[in-house]
Amino acid sequence: MIENPLPTLNLTFKKQTGKYHVVAGAFRIEENADKKMNQLREQGFTPTDLGVNKYGLHIVAYSSHENRLEAKQSLRDVKNSQNRSAWLLVKEMEN
Numbered sequence: 808m809i810e811n812p813l814p815t816l817n818l819t820f821k822k823q824t825g826k827y828h829v830v831a832g833a834f835r836i837e838e839n840a841d842k843k844m845n846q847l848r849e850q851g852f853t854p855t856d857l858g859v860n861k862y863g864l865h866i867v868a869y870s871s872h873e874n875r876l877e878a879k880q881s882l883r884d885v886k887n888s889q890n891r892s893a894w895l896l897v898k899e900m901e902n
Contacts, residue, residue: 827878840865
């Protein structure tokens, strides 16, 4: 008799929090935002879907941070290695 056939996996996913977001792009079409999220995951990022802004654009972030200086460093790293057009958005996350 097998008591525990599969080992318990302790998978934790870090919820992105904070009000400082390193933005990868803003997309009019939701499928394009989803595609960008998948690309960022494949590149090792933990992207954040920031929702739709007042202009109807779906905002996708490389990462979100609680600390402004940490966010600025992340932005510099992304601009130097991934996307020179990345920018910093300051927006409180809604729960």
